[in-house]
Amino acid sequence: MGPTACGKSNLAIKLRNYLPVDIISVDSGLVYRDLNIGTAKPTKQELIQAPHKLVDIKNAEDNYSAGEFKKEVLIAISEIINNKKIPLLVGGTMLYYKILLEGLTELPSADIKLRKHFIKEAKIIGLSCFHKKLKIIDPVSANRIHPNDLQRVVRALEVYFISGKTLSELTNKKNYFFPYQAIQFSLIPRNILFLHKKIENRFRDMLDLGFQKEVEHLFNRKNLNVNSCSINRIGYFQMWKFLSGNISYKDMIEQSITATRQLAKHQMTWLKKWRNVHYIYNDSTDLSIKKILEIFKYYNSNTIF
Template sequence: MGPTAAGKTQVAVTLARSLPVEIVSVDSSLVYRHMNIGTAKPDPQTLKVVPHHLIDLVEPNETYSAGRFRDDALTVMREITERGHIPLLVGGTMLYFKALREGLAELPRADPALRVVIDGMAAEQGWPALHRILSQVDPETAARLSPNDAQRIQRALEVYYLTDRPLSALLKKPQYVYFPYRAITLALVPSDRERLNQRIAQRFEDMLELGLIGEVRWLRRHYALDLSMPSMRCVGYRQVWKYLEGEYTLELMRERAIAATRQLAKRQLTWLRAMEGVTTFDCFGESVAEAVLAHLRAALAG
């Protein structure tokens, strides 16, 4: 696990050269087909050399959930172990890790009428205002959400209004969870946040050089998309969309995309700090891949 731009893929590929592993992506953006540059999807050569799973599962105008991820992950993990290999789960979508290990709480179904009301409130007041409302009734959930995370703010308020209980409390409900594996939980974390910020900025510049704007233009031309769709809420895509709409200048688009990615990394690190039993490695440490490999070999031998 680890924040965006921590170098997870590089370490995973190094591990795959020395251990009988197959990589299982734990990334909510890599599930979308044709979204390659902005998601930092492994290149075709890497995908050819090292088996990857749970990449390119749905079209950009479709949705994908934590529940579906759990089902898909358990399926491919069983197939990997039946081949005599080890599933190596790699990514930064912490909710997916949590869903896989701890299961999903039983929550009320979506209420279309209530969502219309919440959307109306957002149209009048803005999502940051609804985020402030959420912070009053469910501060724990609000703390891990961006003030502009419309989808999750909407769902958290919907659950509260339907049950009169905060989403964070319902998610803690004890339950039997099927997870027939011994997990060795590792994370790459930055010893220097500013250095990670610089890496994030450089990576976005690299994405622009590789043709991110053209990728978003192609997606808009081939799919009926809008900014409310989960795929277009991925960091980078939303900002490029607004640039193509003329809302942002090129420079403002850069600034907003980099800032959004830094906020994503901050939220990922917040999730990580709340997790127990995680062995951490400095993502800027010398020979970090070798250090992780040595740790894994010792753990597997035990």
């Protein structure tokens, strides 16, 4: 685990040289085909070298829920263990980890009419004000959901207006047991300003790699819009607004970098409250690997494997 741009994917790929691991992506963006540059998806060569499960499993026009992730990741874990390998989960979608470890309550079915009403309202009042509406109703869920994540904000409000109970109330009523023992690691930055600079440099590198063209191809598809689950994510959302003529190119860059830094802060907030996790400074990949192997050796000697 760890905040965006801290080097999780690179570390996971290199760990395959030391441990018999198969990688499972825990990233809500990597599930989508055609979303490559802006999601920092491993390159085709890297995916050949180190295959990732749960990457490129959905078309850009599809929705993908946390419930779907939970079902599919448990299948992937089982398959890897049956092949005598160790599942190595890597990614920054903290909600997915939480649901995997703690479960997910059955929630009321979607109300399309209500959902359309909320999306229209969000467009009128803006994402920030719309998120504040959720904060009044369900502050616990609001603190977990990024203001730009329209799909999840809408779903949280939808659950409340259908059931009369908040999403946080319902998800506290769980009867679920994760059937495996997990060793949890989190890469963390020693210097937050260094991470901020890395985030800025990475986004500018994405632009150099052709991120605008990637989004233009999506923009020209009739079955996608700014509220689509795949598009309503950092970078894609801002680039879409630029292509729509709503913001300048400069503002697109600044807003994307700012939103990514806010995401990193949000992820760090989750991780500070996380239980049973080994924190590792991301000073260098070699040092991180050494620390992970030391901890893994300790667990292995205590017969959990």
